[in-house]
Structure formats: C-alpha cells, structure tokens
Amino acid sequence: MADGGYVASIDVGTTKICTIVARVAASGQLDILGVGLHPSRGLREGVVVDHVDAVESVRQSVRKAEEMAQLPIGGAYVGVTGTHIRSRNVTGRVRVASGDEITSEDVDQAIQSACDNVALPHDREIIHTLVRDFAIDGQGGVKRPLGMHAARLDANVHVVSAAAGALRNVTAAVEEAGVTVQKQVLEPVATSLAVLAEDESDLGVVLMDIGGGTTDLAVFVNGAIAHTGAIPVAGNHITSDIAKLLRIPYGQAEQVKKQFGTALVNMTNDDDAVLVEEIGTQEQVRVPRRLIADIIQARLAEIFQLTIENLQQAGMYDTVTSGVVLTGGGSQLPGTLEMASNIMDNTPVRIGSVRGIGRGANRVASPIYATGVGLALYAAEEGADARPPSPPVYLEWVEKARSWWRSRRIQPRISAYLPGK
Ligand SMILES: Nc1ncnc2c1ncn2[C@@H]1O[C@H](COP(=O)(O)OP(=O)(O)OP(=O)(O)O)[C@@H](O)[C@H]1O
Ligand SMILES: [Mg+2]
Structure with missing residues (x-):
C-alpha cells in the first residue's frame, strides 16, 4: 500500500451496511479510523431487491465512516453472500x-x-x-x-x-453511492481472516457467521479452504417467529429477543415474564420468558441442523476436528454455544472475536463487525488503497490559476458578462 494510504471495506449485510476505513500499521495490524453503521434497506439474503433503497443505505454508511475517519473513500472491498453462491x-x-x-x-x-x-x-x-x-x-x-x-x-x-446479476446489482448500488468496487469477496472467506487462528484452520474448523438473512459457512482443513456455503435461515427468522407467535410488531420482537431471549429453555425460570403490547391493542400482555426461549430454541436448532446437513452433503462433517467458530449478530444469544455443541455431537464451539486490530479495536469488538474487518484485512493483504484517484493534472492547473486570480483580487474578464454582474 502506498505511503499514507488506507483501506476501506463495505459489508453489505441484510440488516446493516457497515463501512470500515483502516490504516495498515507498521506491525501489519489494522488501525480502525472510521466505522459507519447504517440499517440496511433494499437487501434480502445478500441480494439487492430495491436498488434505490440499497444505494441510499450504502451512501449513509459510507458518509458516516468518512466523517469519523475524516478521510474520503474512493474504493472499497465489498462482501458477497447469498444462496446463489x-x-x-x-x-x-x-x-x-x-x-x-x-x-x-x-x-x-x-x-x-x-x-x-x-x-x-x-x-x-x-x-x-x-x-x-x-x-x-x-x-x-x-x-x-x-x-x-x-x-x-x-x-x-x-x-x-x-450469479452474475446479483454481483452486478451490488456493484451498481455501491458505485452509485460514489465508491468504486475494488473487489467482491465471499463474506465467509473474508470473515475467516478476522476470526480464525492459523492452528484452527490447520486442524480443521467450521466458521459459522449467523447474520440477519443468511448463515454463512466456511470450512478449513489443512490450512486451506475446503468448503463454503450459505443457509437462508438466520437471526431475522428468529425475530419474525417471535413477532408472529406473540402477535407483536417486528421492532418490538427484535427488542424482546435481544433483551430477554435465551437460546435454551432451561435457562429461564417458570415465573419470569415479559410485558409486550399485541398488535392492534394498547394492552400490555404478560408473556413467559420460557415461551420466548422456546421459539428461539426451535429456530436456532434448525440453523445448526441445516448446517450439519450442508456439511454432510459436502463430505466435511467428520473433518472438523478443532470445532466450530461462531460469529455474526445471531450468535450472541446466551446459551448459543452450549446448544451448538449439543446438536453437533459435542464438538468444541467458541465465539470468534475479531483479531488483527491495533488501535480502535473497541470500535469493532462486536461479532457483527467480523465480516467488515475481514474485508479490510483482505484489502490490506492485497495492497489495496482506498484513496480517491487524484484529479486530472489540468483540473489542478485550473484550480491554481483560479487561486492566483483570487489572490490578486482580479476578476477574470468573463465575469463581466455573467448574468447579474
Ligand atoms: N445482542 C444480540 N442478541 C441476539 N441477536 C442479535 C444481537 N445483536 C444482533 N442480533 C441479531 O443478529 C442479526 C444481525 O447480525 P449481523 O449484523 O451479523 O447480520 P448482517 O451482516 O446484517 O446480515 P447477513 O450477514 O445475513 O447479510 C439480526 O437478526 C439481529 O437480530
Ligand atoms: Mg453479515
């Protein structure tokens, strides 16, 4: 990377767009300069379903990261996922x-x-x-x-x-938001750079990124990638289940899940209850926490079952000796590790925390940033540079000429003919 340069990444997720700007430190680690998080609109399971909404979400996320970093983003590494992979x-x-x-x-x-x-x-x-x-x-x-x-x-x-169309639609949304797509990278490949240790990939490990719309999988054996996949069930399906079964709005279901949800029913007490407001009524209804855990447990179990099936079909299930690493927002409910290990034949399971970060590590500590950090690490490894291209020489010359005129308080003659002068 050129001196004074920096890298940028955009994780175009189903629930959030996350833009990261980072500088590669002399140690090889990334210093996080800017993070822009914006709710994602116009995307479903990794695919653009509304171009205008997607462009606006990317634009807002990029603007926030640029403001925090006080640097413009010209180009970025962008994530790709979905069942079309x-x-x-x-x-x-x-x-x-x-x-x-x-x-x-x-x-x-x-x-x-x-x-x-x-x-x-x-x-x-x-x-x-x-x-x-x-x-x-x-x-x-x-x-x-x-x-x-x-x-x-x-x-x-x-x-x-x-799918070529899905790739082009993501590129079009990012580029219309003013950023050149330097490379599209499969999200679990990027995420693995951020959360896996070298020893784990040597021994055989499964990375599971439980996001909003998809659960992305990557299997590493003998230090190399052996399998990738995407399952179209993830955290948002849990929220939808809670909303439908408790008859409450989606936003409230999301809040209830994050605040009171657990992955296992046996983590709740019989008398624990939560007050919710049913759609169409203004009445507060008591819902046992056990019921919420029941709904979550059923969906999470399905996610782990589908993962086992996917790995078995690829002939990979038995090669995973050093276990499973979980990341993504959907991996954060208490009891998720225990449940994963129970369903996956007592395989060791851990939460993947983000690695390879120098300064600003606290800005990307949550597992929801793992893909964005991985994309930035990928960009750094390839020597990418996020700076916008310098303006053509003649534009610089015009700007210099303008300031020369201004410094002498001389109006270019043409101004005499401009309307209103
Ligand atoms: N503290 C939490 N507890 C439980 N679930 C959470 C928590 N924080 C986030 N989530 C869930 O994680 C999901 C979003 O995760 P993430 O940000 O990794 O997804 P994404 O990258 O936007 O989506 P995808 O990777 O599918 O495109 C949502 O379903 C959200 O409800
Ligand atoms: Mg994601």
Whole structure:
C-alpha cells in the first residue's frame, strides 16, 4: 500500500451496511479510523431487491465512516453472500517440460485448467479461485511448488461462483453511492481472516457467521479452504417467529429477543415474564420468558441442523476436528454455544472475536463487525488503497490559476458578462 494510504471495506449485510476505513500499521495490524453503521434497506439474503433503497443505505454508511475517519473513500472491498453462491473443489493439471523447474506460468496454467473444469452457465461468474494445495507427480500436500522438479503438476482449487446479476446489482448500488468496487469477496472467506487462528484452520474448523438473512459457512482443513456455503435461515427468522407467535410488531420482537431471549429453555425460570403490547391493542400482555426461549430454541436448532446437513452433503462433517467458530449478530444469544455443541455431537464451539486490530479495536469488538474487518484485512493483504484517484493534472492547473486570480483580487474578464454582474 502506498505511503499514507488506507483501506476501506463495505459489508453489505441484510440488516446493516457497515463501512470500515483502516490504516495498515507498521506491525501489519489494522488501525480502525472510521466505522459507519447504517440499517440496511433494499437487501434480502445478500441480494439487492430495491436498488434505490440499497444505494441510499450504502451512501449513509459510507458518509458516516468518512466523517469519523475524516478521510474520503474512493474504493472499497465489498462482501458477497447469498444462496446463489456455489463452490466446488476441482483439480487442474499441466505437464512440466521434463527436467525443468516448475515456473509461475506452470502454476497459473494448472489453476486455469482447474477453472476450465467448472461448467459455468453464461449467467454465472467465478469470484474466487482459492488454491488448496498442489501435487507434483501425484504427491499431494505441496504448498509452494515453484522451483521444484516434476513432470506433472496438479492444482487443487476451491472455485466459488456467483450469479452474475446479483454481483452486478451490488456493484451498481455501491458505485452509485460514489465508491468504486475494488473487489467482491465471499463474506465467509473474508470473515475467516478476522476470526480464525492459523492452528484452527490447520486442524480443521467450521466458521459459522449467523447474520440477519443468511448463515454463512466456511470450512478449513489443512490450512486451506475446503468448503463454503450459505443457509437462508438466520437471526431475522428468529425475530419474525417471535413477532408472529406473540402477535407483536417486528421492532418490538427484535427488542424482546435481544433483551430477554435465551437460546435454551432451561435457562429461564417458570415465573419470569415479559410485558409486550399485541398488535392492534394498547394492552400490555404478560408473556413467559420460557415461551420466548422456546421459539428461539426451535429456530436456532434448525440453523445448526441445516448446517450439519450442508456439511454432510459436502463430505466435511467428520473433518472438523478443532470445532466450530461462531460469529455474526445471531450468535450472541446466551446459551448459543452450549446448544451448538449439543446438536453437533459435542464438538468444541467458541465465539470468534475479531483479531488483527491495533488501535480502535473497541470500535469493532462486536461479532457483527467480523465480516467488515475481514474485508479490510483482505484489502490490506492485497495492497489495496482506498484513496480517491487524484484529479486530472489540468483540473489542478485550473484550480491554481483560479487561486492566483483570487489572490490578486482580479476578476477574470468573463465575469463581466455573467448574468447579474
Ligand atoms: N445482542 C444480540 N442478541 C441476539 N441477536 C442479535 C444481537 N445483536 C444482533 N442480533 C441479531 O443478529 C442479526 C444481525 O447480525 P449481523 O449484523 O451479523 O447480520 P448482517 O451482516 O446484517 O446480515 P447477513 O450477514 O445475513 O447479510 C439480526 O437478526 C439481529 O437480530
Ligand atoms: Mg453479515
């Protein structure tokens, strides 16, 4: 990253848009300069459903982050999620000229040949080709094949594709809000950078980001990504259930969930109750906390069940030896860890806290910031720079000329002909 530069990220979530501006410190950590949080409108399960609302939400979030950082955002790394995402592990192969060292061209060709093995309909685009490992002459587990000698090089690659229309709609909303999309990154891939420890990904770990609209999954085995997925059930479904079953407005249900909700029924007492106001009445009704916990427990259990099914279908459930890391706003209810561990065969479960932050860590401490921080870390790793492009030289020259005129209190002659002069 250029000296004095900084990175920016935009997590286009279902419940909130989160813009982060950060500077990469000499230690390699990020100093958080600005955070802009704004309720998300016009998005559902990671997909834009109302362009005008989405643009306005992004604009507000970006403005807040710029104000806090006192810096303009020209470009940003932007998150992508949704059930339109597909991921596959594929292998590509090249023959290396005999006796020769493996070159970077060989590596590129092997990766390209892996991508060519993915049948891609015209309405889909590849967004990531993440190398898992290489094999030379059939010997797997090679991380850096450059300079090694072999007759055959195989690249094992995790290829992620997305619906082209969904990608374009997010890009259009962000760019209309005045920010160039530098890269679109799969959200769980970004989030993993913010919350996973290296040892965990070596041993095998599942990252579960329980957001508002989707629960995003990423599995890491042997230090490399092995599976990604998105389940269309998350925290907002819990709130909707509470609203429908208690017949209260969605906003009140959200408040009741956060203030009084628990993931497990056995964490409540028989006589604990909450007062709520039913839709259409002005009367306060007593609702046992046990009932609220019951509603939450059923939905959360479904989220963990669907996760198990997703992992089993991908053949990944048994590879996760170091456990599950939870993040996202939907992971915050008391008892969630215990429930996850119970349902997932006593697997160790922990809450992923955000890592890699120097100054300003308190600004992004909640798990709702994990994706935004991960996107900023991704941008920093790739040497991105969020500064707006400098104005063209001739505009600078015009500005200099203007200030020269002003400094001499001379009006350019043209002003004599302007209306009203
Ligand atoms: N303290 C809390 N307790 C329980 N649930 C919470 C809490 N804080 C936030 N949530 C829930 O977390 C969800 C939002 O989480 P998050 O901000 O990670 O989602 P998002 O990134 O906007 O959505 P998505 O990732 O699905 O696009 C909402 O359903 C909200 O009700
Ligand atoms: Mg999210």
